[in-house]
Amino acid sequence: MSVSLPWHEAQSQVLLTRLRENRFPHALLLTGRPGLGKHVFSGKLAEVLLCLERHADGSACGKCRGCQLYRARTHPDLHEVNVLEDKKFIGVDQIRAISDYLSLKSQFGGYKIVIISPADKMNINAANSLLKTLEEPPMWSLLILVTAHPASLPPTIRSRCQQLSFVTPPKEVARAWLKEQGRNGDDLDLALGLSGGAPLAALAVATGDWLERRQQIFEGFEKVLLNKADPITTAAEWLKFDARATIYWLYSWITDMIRLRTGNDSERIINGDIGSRLQQLSGVLTPQSWFKCLDEASDAWRYAESQVNTPLLFENLLVAWANRK
């Protein structure tokens, strides 16, 4: 299989060997933090398996009918399941459609591929109705489950899949790839740091107005902690930002401040660009209090995934932090 992204080499080799030895699994669970290109990998894998004239090195030919339809995203033997636009979860009807789809033979006589991404967005009913299919799929079926949070999948699902994990590539590889995408300059390291080393996420950080938004949120955060702004007003201002991204930033600043405050591994600071301001701010609370804040932020992260009242969530955090001394 040709490598889709430079840091997928190992994973590609594993699957390619299994394909050659006719030991290909019926269900794969692709795991790893967001921004590592798991979804790109699943698509590439589908393309290779659906190619009718695969090259000897395992790459897709790009010319046959299979490749043509794959590229038009109309291949009849590929079925993708995502969260529908107006929904928060993958529902049971979408999973039942998979069973119906797999019960019929394939169009081209090869693999029937189903990609579920993100798999952790299946609600409990959906996950349960997938079990039967996952346990005994018809011949020539391949289910690819993509998730950044494998722990939130039921263990019954995890145990029925072969897990393939993706890890953060070395910094040089990531930097080289980002340069290939036309990104230059000093902000590459910062972008990589902010996205935990995940290149695709770093690219999004570097291209979007993330940094600007982060700056705005940070100023609010700083003022609230220094009692220069009203927590309720600040919470209301934050509503225009994505709740999960906001909480992620909060989490990363608090982690950095704990590192700065305790003096341990200060070289692992994520938000290097605002290091001095963080250093100053870290003096506001004791390390114990910062750890408490960290717990609250991580709880908030979990809540933000569910049906939560976002204004209340922000107010709750900020009021607690402003009053903690």
Next chain:
Amino acid sequence: MKFTINREALLKPLQAVAGVVERRQTLPILSNVLISVKGKTLSMTATDLEVEMVTHSMLNADETGDITLPARKFLDICRALPDQAKIELIAEQERAVVRSGKSRFVLATLPVKDFPNLGAIKGAYEFNVPQKALKRVIERTQFAMAQQDVRYYLNGLMLELGKNRIRVVATDGHRLALCDLEADLTGADQQQVIIPRKGVVELARLLDDVETPVAVSLGSNHIRFTTDTLSFTSKLVDGRFPDYQHVVPQGGSNIVIAERDPLKQALVRASILSNEKYRSISFQMSKGSVRILARNPEQEEAEEEVAVDYKGKGLDIGFNASYMLDALSAVTTEQVRLSMTDANSCCLVEGVGDTSCKYVVMPMRL
């Protein structure tokens, strides 16, 4: 591509293919119809990835070529144009222009090479059967197919090629229908395939009551039925049909021979007062007659007596009235034979003098 065609000549095939297009589509291109002109043939293709329909008609085109355009909109336009109107279709880069008299429509198109049509079936076995006969066997068995059963191989019709006969079997686990059809199957391997429910229903609708043959090609993944004007392809179910032969009883000792219509009518009347959910009725057999009894939870009762030819011993057996009625309705002869062993074994229903079709109904314990 450019051609002019009479509204009527376009409308009929277009309606046929548009029937396949589902209203809610996940892939935008599936709501399009593929129109292609090659030589003097105009063909139109639509698919929902489970079934595919292609129509062929004759045409004198100005320019050949292929195009895909929105099926439903194109059909609505053609339908709304006046009778005998001349319709002109011209393909321009990414648009299709439809003209008729003083009307002009521009439709969006999608690339032809993105359309997931099937093409020829590789390594298919081909044979012919009269349309009418095929339609009959499907109609006489399809009612017994399961609906959305988790045993997905029951949600369809099994087609078995044997020695110069095609056998069609459907079952939902409670009743079974089996019909044989004579056909010239030289060189065929013994094989079983399952046509999914959707394909069966669509096929029964398409076939006409005529003696002209329909060409069947059976591949490993698809089955295609071709008449002179259209060709219909369905994917096959990826599964094995259960061993139905064990289920068909080999002649019971207690045999009822009855006039079909009086028995059916009595059953219809009695079933009115049967349990609405389970539809249970009981048959009490004695020499020369069958008493049909039904009772519901409101303690209402129905009792019918039908004179039949019965020489066996007294027998009391329960059935689901709907299953029994379906079987009796599918029998075409005037007399019907019910063969039973005891109250716990299944009942075989056949037409007297017609061995081509068999129906098996499981009893109910009342």
